[in-house]
Amino acid sequence: MPPPASAPTVPPDAPAALLEAQGLTKHFPLAGGWLARDHGVLHAVDDVSFAILSGETLGLVGESGCGKSTLGRMLLRLIEPTGGRVLFEGRDILALDARGLREQRRVMQIIFQDPYGALDPRLSVEAIVREPLDVHGVARQEAQRRVAEALDLVGLSRRYLGRFPHEFSGGQRQRIGIARALALRPRFIVCDEPVSALDVSVQAQIVNLLQDLQAELRLTYLFIAHDLAVVKHIADRVAVMYLGKIAEIAAKRALYANPLHPYTQALIAAVPVLRPADRAHGRARRRLVGGEIPSALHPPPGCRFHTRCPHVMPVCREREPRLAEPEPGQFVACHLYPGS
Amino acid sequence: MPGEAAVLDAAPVRGRSPAAETLGRLLHHRLFVSGLVLFGVILAAAVLAPVIAPADPTRIAMRQKFLPPGAGHLFGTDNLGRSLWSRVIWGAQLSVLMGLAVVGLNAVFGTAVGALAGYYRRLDNVLMRINDALMAFPAILLAIGITAVLGPSTGDVILALAIVYIPRTARIVRSSVIVVREMEYVQAARACGAGDWRILRRHILPNSMAPLIVQLSFLFAYAVLTEATLSFLGLGAVPPTPTWGNIMAEGRQYMVEAPWIIAIPGVALMVTVLGLNMLGDGLRDVLDPRLRVQQ
Numbered sequence: 362m363p364p365p366a367s368a369p370t371v372p373p374d375a376p377a378a379l380l381e382a383q384g385l386t387k388h389f390p391l392a393g394g395w396l397a398r399d400h401g402v403l404h405a406v407d408d409v410s411f412a413i414l415s416g417e418t419l420g421l422v423g424e425s426g427c428g429k430s431t432l433g434r435m436l437l438r439l440i441e442p443t444g445g446r447v448l449f450e451g452r453d454i455l456a457l458d459a460r461g462l463r464e465q466r467r468v469m470q471i472i473f474q475d476p477y478g479a480l481d482p483r484l485s486v487e488a489i490v491r492e493p494l495d496v497h498g499v500a501r502q503e504a505q506r507r508v509a510e511a512l513d514l515v516g517l518s519r520r521y522l523g524r525f526p527h528e529f530s531g532g533q534r535q536r537i538g539i540a541r542a543l544a545l546r547p548r549f550i551v552c553d554e555p556v557s558a559l560d561v562s563v564q565a566q567i568v569n570l571l572q573d574l575q576a577e578l579r580l581t582y583l584f585i586a587h588d589l590a591v592v593k594h595i596a597d598r599v600a601v602m603y604l605g606k607i608a609e610i611a612a613k614r615a616l617y618a619n620p621l622h623p624y625t626q627a628l629i630a631a632v633p634v635l636r637p638a639d640r641a642h643g644r645a646r647r648r649l650v651g652g653e654i655p656s657a658l659h660p661p662p663g664c665r666f667h668t669r670c671p672h673v674m675p676v677c678r679e680r681e682p683r684l685a686e687p688e689p690g691q692f693v694a695c696h697l698y699p700g701s
Numbered sequence: 702m703p704g705e706a707a708v709l710d711a712a713p714v715r716g717r718s719p720a721a722e723t724l725g726r727l728l729h730h731r732l733f734v735s736g737l738v739l740f741g742v743i744l745a746a747a748v749l750a751p752v753i754a755p756a757d758p759t760r761i762a763m764r765q766k767f768l769p770p771g772a773g774h775l776f777g778t779d780n781l782g783r784s785l786w787s788r789v790i791w792g793a794q795l796s797v798l799m800g801l802a803v804v805g806l807n808a809v810f811g812t813a814v815g816a817l818a819g820y821y822r823r824l825d826n827v828l829m830r831i832n833d834a835l836m837a838f839p840a841i842l843l844a845i846g847i848t849a850v851l852g853p854s855t856g857d858v859i860l861a862l863a864i865v866y867i868p869r870t871a872r873i874v875r876s877s878v879i880v881v882r883e884m885e886y887v888q889a890a891r892a893c894g895a896g897d898w899r900i901l902r903r904h905i906l907p908n909s910m911a912p913l914i915v916q917l918s919f920l921f922a923y924a925v926l927t928e929a930t931l932s933f934l935g936l937g938a939v940p941p942t943p944t945w946g947n948i949m950a951e952g953r954q955y956m957v958e959a960p961w962i963i964a965i966p967g968v969a970l971m972v973t974v975l976g977l978n979m980l981g982d983g984l985r986d987v988l989d990p991r992l993r994v995q996q
Contacts, residue, residue: 478886497893
């Protein structure tokens with residue numbers, strides 16, 4: 362018997378999990394209208410379990426199309442999962458009715474990647490940041506106060522309240538989006554590639570802002586990114602995703618110093634370094650993966666990474682590896698390690 | 702709002718809303734302004750009809766029939782001696798009212814159907830198949846069919862034209878709703894707990910309006926033109942009520958002796974349609990440049 366999907370991914374002595382995903386799955390059926398037959402199923406996220414501890418930042422890394430955004434949105438029920446559970450402080454948010462879900466949304470928010478698409482172009486900054494408060498029926502005076510407070514937090518002048526999104530730069534727009542997410546004073550925020558669309562100089566500002574906010578407001582983040590460089594700066598633990606599955610999840614230090622999964626090793630090797638000579642000592646293990654990420658419509662049988670893996674073994678093509686814990690607190694789904 | 706000022710800093714920076722920017726650009730668009738002027742002339746004539754054309758458009762004066770345009774009768778008289786000036790001006794009123802009614806019905810029902818189909822994917826198939834069935838008929842044939850069933854009257858023509866054009870409007874609204882629905886600001890609204898109705902009303906519809914406005918300005922022209930066609934064929938408002946279509950139908954028999962009877966309402970129709978099309982082109986250029994390829 363395989364262990365249940367909800368295998369713990371947190372050391373037992375760790376602080377309580379704020380949020381826990383158990384066997385979270387999303388399959389998008391691809392049907393072509395009522396005359397067409399079923400065209401297959403897109404396995405965006407497949408049986409993913411992990412926990413986010415209160416006050417930490419969990420980085421979520423993977424190539425585009427690996428399902429990381431879908432995963433982030435399922436935690437907020439912006440996308441309804443096909444299967445699995447999401448526990449927020451032990452409460453299953455997938456079981457909430459419309460009213461309960463709306464209340465739940467006060468404490469969990471999202472920041473988006475595209476600073477241009479994330480703000481309604483027809484609304485003023487004030488209207489944008491106030492919308493969550495309006496939805497939750499916060500009284501006018503109080504709402505104005507909290508809008509001003511949110512703008513202060515993200516470092517935008519209140520003089521801009523009457524302005525419209527097109528009058529701001531990308532970094533400023535991202536601040537407006539963060540202010541909107543903060544207006545309800547949430548405790549958990551999904552940051553869906555919040556800096557990927559920004560200039561490098563602005564990226565640092567936004568990452569620092571997010572860190573300051575986390576310290577000040579005791580926020581918990583799921584920080585989604587497609588490269589390890591940004592995550593290395595902000596995350597406490599990092600989960601690496603490949604084709605709808607978690608390949609490895611570990612404390613940041615352990616993951617960067619001693620990546621176990623061949624895919625994690627490849628990702629770390631792909632991070633550009635300032636002086637390539639620095640990396641020379643790791644050359645023996647440094648291998649870039651070739652090829653493309655396979656289609657999520659027809660994920661490879663067995664280990665999903667076996668088509669690109671430099672260490673591929675016969676078992677990889679047949680049996681899907683489970684998350685094992687070869688090092689304390691470091692979980693990896695790979696047949697190279699016992700227990701998978 | 703005096704209450705706000707106390708909370709905010711002293712000198713807030715007023716932003717320029719997208720609507721204000723669009724209006725500014727429209728007023729600098731030559732085609733739009735020309736169309737506005739042409740259509741404005743017709744609109745003014747329609748509104749001011751009782752003032753500028755006091756003569757009863759249905760009063761028959763057999764002794765004054767076939768008078769050419771001139772000092773006594775600006776546009777001349779027809780085969781029954783009725784003042785063509787009065788008839789064409791009052792006809793303009795009818796055309797404009799009819800166009801407005803059709804545009805209004807389309808704005809309401811086309812938007813409703815389009816928004817429902819675009820937003821609720823489950824309704825999409827049903828609504829759009831009905832839509833397609835209606836769109837499969839050529840507009841004019843369907844309009845003739847509906848008026849033939851309902852009987853010729855102004856109200857029935859409006860209804861017929863609305864039924865003919867609502868599916869076209871709905872399809873345009875649907876396609877922009879589908880695009881806007883996927884925008885991240887809609888996700889953001891949902892993430893903060895906004896319901897479907899609020900999302901539709903506050904985010905999706907306002908951001909889907911550009912193609913609709915363009916469509917409605919062209920629709921106005923089609924409606925006026927189709928109404929004229931129906932009246933010309935005897936399916937519009939019942940004579941002696943003057944419409945451009947039935948004036949032309951009557952004038953057709955005297956085209957050689959009194960060409961002005963058919964020419965003047967024809968020119969009025971042309972000015973209206975031309976003006977509205979220029980207006981629509983201008984709106985399209987400014988509001989929705991992507992549409993230029995399709996039209």
